[in-house]
Amino acid sequence: MFRALSGIVIGVLLCPVLLYVWFTRGNPPVAVADPPLPFERQITHIPLHARIDREMPKTVPVQATAETFIAGAHIYREQCAFCHGVYGSPSTVGAHMFPHVPQLWQSHREGVVGVSDDPAGETYWKVANGIRLTGMPAYDKILTETQMWQVSVLLANADKPLPPEALTLLKTPLSYDVPAPVAMPAMPPKPTR
Numbered sequence: 807m808f809r810a811l812s813g814i815v816i817g818v819l820l821c822p823v824l825l826y827v828w829f830t831r832g833n834p835p836v837a838v839a840d841p842p843l844p845f846e847r848q849i850t851h852i853p854l855h856a857r858i859d860r861e862m863p864k865t866v867p868v869q870a871t872a873e874t875f876i877a878g879a880h881i882y883r884e885q886c887a888f889c890h891g892v893y894g895s896p897s898t899v900g901a902h903m904f905p906h907v908p909q910l911w912q913s914h915r916e917g918v919v920g921v922s923d924d925p926a927g928e929t930y931w932k933v934a935n936g937i938r939l940t941g942m943p944a945y946d947k948i949l950t951e952t953q954m955w956q957v958s959v960l961l962a963n964a965d966k967p968l969p970p971e972a973l974t975l976l977k978t979p980l981s982y983d984v985p986a987p988v989a990m991p992a993m994p995p996k997p998t999r
């Protein structure tokens with residue numbers, strides 16, 4: 807009896823010690839290029855989707871009109887394109903973050919573009935609350951509710967024909983994509999007196 811109990815106590819004490827040794831000596835994944843932990847995707851996605859299913863709004867208060875798409879495209883360029891890319895050109899940083907940033911204007915399986923297969927309410931939840939430990943920000947203190955709906959409705963319709971004004975906004979590369987005009991001089995000019 808005593809041996810069994812002491813075995814349990816030693817086992818319980820050993821767990822945090824081994825964990826500490828692994829944390830400090832074992833090179834657990836911390837850099838973007840490191841491989842994921844076993845079951846990392848499942849551990850993060852199952853509770854995320856359970857929460858979204860419970861909390862996402864079921865009715866959409868914004869109509870899918872040309873005005874909504876154009877307003878959404880302005881918001882998208884200002885707030886989202888740096889990570890999620892513009893139409894026809896992926897973001898520079900997207901593939902160098904962990905997890906990789908989904909490119910929301912890229913077509914994939916059976917005509918789906920970005921998250922056009924997700925209900926607007928699901929995208930709204932992600933935009934409003936963000937996704938912890940991924941780099942996806944929470945916009946509920948940055949954008950108004952209407953603005954969050956406008957960008958969410960735009961993304962839900964990414965596979966549909968969009969008004970030309972919205973498409974032009976979504977296709978124009980971000981200003982920092984423009985190549986630097988002239989190289990800096992190697993040496994600063996000497997002060998003249």
Ligand code: HEC
Nearest residue numbers: 885886889905907908921929932933937940941942943957
């Ligand atoms: C700093 C980078 C960054 C910015 C800016 C950003 N996101 Fe994200 N976003 C991410 C990352 C990283 C993920 C992936 C999260 C994951 O894998 O769970 C993500 C995920 C998403 C998803 C879920 C995609 C999917 O495949 O399920 C949506 C929708 C989304 N973002 C919309 C937006 C919108 C709309 C904006 C702007 C209002 C925005 N994001 C701004 C980094 C960003």
